[in-house]
Amino acid sequence: xxxxIIAIIVLGASALVFAAIIFGVEKxxxxxxxxxxxxxxxxxxxxxxxxxxxxxxxxxxxTIVKNESLEGMFCPVGGNDLTAEIAAVMGLEAEExxxxxxxxxxxGSKKHTPEKFIYEGAQSCAFANNLSAGPGGCPNGCLGxxxxxxxxxxxxxxxxxxxxxxxxxxxxxVSCGACVKACPRNIIELRNKGKKSRRIFVSCVNTEKxxxxxxxxxxxxxxxxxxxxxxxxDAIVLENKVAYIDFEKCxxxxxxxxxxxxxxxxxxxxPPRKVKEExxxxxxxx
Amino acid sequence: MxxxxxxxxxxxxxxxxxxxxxxxxxxxxEKIYVPLGQNLGAPSVxxxxxxxxxxxxxxxxKGEAFISASLHSxxxxxxEKIDTHVDASGYRRDTIIxxxxxxxxxxxxxxxxxxxxxxxxxxxxxxxxxxxxxxxGLGGATFPTHVKLMIPKDKKAEYLIIxxxxxxxxxxxxxxxxxxxxxxxxxxxxxxxxxxxxxKAIIGIENNKPDAIEHMNKVASNFAGITIQGLKVxxxxxxxxxxxxACVNREVPSGKLPIEVGCVVQNVGTxxxxxxxxxxxxxxxxxxxxxTGKNISKPSNFQARVGTPISLLLEKAGGMPEDTGKIxxxxxxxxxxxxxxxxxxxxxxxxILLMDKKEALRATEYNCVRCGRCTTVCPMGLEPFLLxxxxxNLNWEIAEKENIMDCIECGSCQFTCPSGRPLLDNIRLGKxxxxxxxxxxxx
Numbered sequence: 012x013x014x015x016i017i018a019i020i021v022l023g024a025s026a027l028v029f030a031a032i033i034f035g036v037e038k039x040x041x042x043x044x045x046x047x048x049x050x051x052x053x054x055x056x057x058x059x060x061x062x063x064x065x066x067x068x069x070x071x072x073x074t075i076v077k078n079e080s081l082e083g084m085f086c087p088v089g090g091n092d093l094t095a096e097i098a099a100v101m102g103l104e105a106e107e108x109x110x111x112x113x114x115x116x117x118x119g120s121k122k123h124t125p126e127k128f129i130y131e132g133a134q135s136c137a138f139a140n141n142l143s144a145g146p147g148g149c150p151n152g153c154l155g156x157x158x159x160x161x162x163x164x165x166x167x168x169x170x171x172x173x174x175x176x177x178x179x180x181x182x183x184x185v186s187c188g189a190c191v192k193a194c195p196r197n198i199i200e201l202r203n204k205g206k207k208s209r210r211i212f213v214s215c216v217n218t219e220k221x222x223x224x225x226x227x228x229x230x231x232x233x234x235x236x237x238x239x240x241x242x243x244x245d246a247i248v249l250e251n252k253v254a255y256i257d258f259e260k261c262x263x264x265x266x267x268x269x270x271x272x273x274x275x276x277x278x279x280x281x282p283p284r285k286v287k288e289e290x291x292x293x294x295x296x297x
Numbered sequence: 298m299x300x301x302x303x304x305x306x307x308x309x310x311x312x313x314x315x316x317x318x319x320x321x322x323x324x325x326x327e328k329i330y331v332p333l334g335q336n337l338g339a340p341s342v343x344x345x346x347x348x349x350x351x352x353x354x355x356x357x358x359k360g361e362a363f364i365s366a367s368l369h370s371x372x373x374x375x376x377e378k379i380d381t382h383v384d385a386s387g388y389r390r391d392t393i394i395x396x397x398x399x400x401x402x403x404x405x406x407x408x409x410x411x412x413x414x415x416x417x418x419x420x421x422x423x424x425x426x427x428x429x430x431x432x433x434g435l436g437g438a439t440f441p442t443h444v445k446l447m448i449p450k451d452k453k454a455e456y457l458i459i460x461x462x463x464x465x466x467x468x469x470x471x472x473x474x475x476x477x478x479x480x481x482x483x484x485x486x487x488x489x490x491x492x493x494x495x496x497k498a499i500i501g502i503e504n505n506k507p508d509a510i511e512h513m514n515k516v517a518s519n520f521a522g523i524t525i526q527g528l529k530v531x532x533x534x535x536x537x538x539x540x541x542x543a544c545v546n547r548e549v550p551s552g553k554l555p556i557e558v559g560c561v562v563q564n565v566g567t568x569x570x571x572x573x574x575x576x577x578x579x580x581x582x583x584x585x586x587x588x589t590g591k592n593i594s595k596p597s598n599f600q601a602r603v604g605t606p607i608s609l610l611l612e613k614a615g616g617m618p619e620d621t622g623k624i625x626x627x628x629x630x631x632x633x634x635x636x637x638x639x640x641x642x643x644x645x646x647x648x649i650l651l652m653d654k655k656e657a658l659r660a661t662e663y664n665c666v667r668c669g670r671c672t673t674v675c676p677m678g679l680e681p682f683l684l685x686x687x688x689x690n691l692n693w694e695i696a697e698k699e700n701i702m703d704c705i706e707c708g709s710c711q712f713t714c715p716s717g718r719p720l721l722d723n724i725r726l727g728k729x730x731x732x733x734x735x736x737x738x739x740x
Contacts (some may be wrong), residue, residue: 127636127637128634128636131659132719132722133688133689133719133722133723133726135689135723135726137691137726137730138688138722138723138725138726141725141726141729142386142633142725143386143387143388143636144383144386144387144388144389144636145387146636148387148636150387150388150389219381219389220381223381223389
């Protein structure tokens, strides 16, 4: 017999034997996995950003299927559409969640908080925060070294060279919360996007006494409490010498914005205001 | 014979400009700022209130936690308020602000210059006294001294090692103190020996201070059991573990304290403070501070009360030069840059160093070329380039695995790096983070 034929027979026979073993093992040790895990994972964005609080998209899908519930499970990247999709796979009811966006609660730009010294150490907010209060002197303010920008996986942030503050590109932000975790000073917060992306927030987290805060930064919240009095919806609380606007309660009336003596409260994406007299006459009419 | 430690080390330019400048006592200013968190460990708890009248040396804050130290009023006067004031880091911390009125000392404090050689206190009494007087390690780490003196029951101390190395460039406070207060220091050393029940003490002095070695040798001949050990100049010989290695050739295991190898290390300034506390009943309210720098007109060694603003010290040293680029609290290797001269002198402030603009410049940062110089000079046998990278990439697992917590932050790696990389910055960040992770795991 020619060696070629011998080879074909030997290899063919061993292939058959191995195939039989593999078949047996596959039957014997089969891992039974819920097919829905694959389906859910398929629907997820697959960026493994960790915004949901799980170690990647697959872990998120597994947890949903295991618990048979969507409670507390929300993929910020996919948003409500994705939740509805997953709910359909799971045969569950989807709960609407207001879309959120990251917001920088500090306006301590180079202009507003003049530098008292030059920082030349390691270019990391986490490190600089550990070392000193920062060139601006504000112990709670943005250090401007861009740990948040580096943490963003969605190209939704960049550093504004002129102001020295990070800028959030609203359209790209998926509210995964990576920047919130990266900021050592808890300046960035996820807030509801609001109607037509309109938002009002206190752009300061400084907990120092008013006079000291004001000395360091022109636009600091000095904890005067004027906004709390002005708010008709109890949406503002003053805690630790700094005001905070609850976005669930805020009705976007903008009264606090005009009331704030330092300009620490910021309005975003609103149409320009009417002339003052008109506004006041409108109010009296109401 | 001169000794030294084996592993690593660097030789920065010494620049001891304030060498042999007699210690000059500075009169306390009208307003004194006493921060509550001056020691390593828990901050002290204030026991005075606004408006209280104080005498110099009166207890004003108690160290309540195990690792904490008491604070005493550095001046006599009235408490203006207890408020926040910037500390060396730029953050505001709780501070007792005192308006000075005269200088009336608390009763029972011996202010005479007479040397009291005889030690009457027992070991327990010494430790109690050291605690009551708020003594902390004056080398800069400010670890409460009484805690160090309490030897665990299952351990036995064999040697007391006195750290008179002063390996930091520029600083001369300890050197000058030895020249002027040699006798007092040696009595202090004997008190410490009695406290930890050892009969052998070694005072380690680098041989760039030959006059101090000679002077201490002369004085030590009157005291039993104290040897003066000359050491070859090498930074960081003043680090606890390196000093033990140099003096008695023992290696402290990773993560362990010096008592593991039967040693207790105290700074020479601490020995002097202990002498004053035990023999004279004087609490720790002043210390020696070197004010130095290449373009300061009068580099000096000052004896300043705790709470004196640094601006006053600079004024006495001839004012702050125009082209000051950086003010450093401590020495150039381990000190930290400060951002305001309003901060007060604290118990741990061994020197104020002014660098001009050129000297303060950082080296341009290039990529790591894996030359391995940092590894050669690391006195702890670590791999700083790896730890630095781990810090830069926030990779705490690798940092922990590579024993980042053993780093003594001496800065030799960054000093020697030809690529000018901020190695120590990143390692410090790593140590902070890994420390947090380890603490969380324990809880």
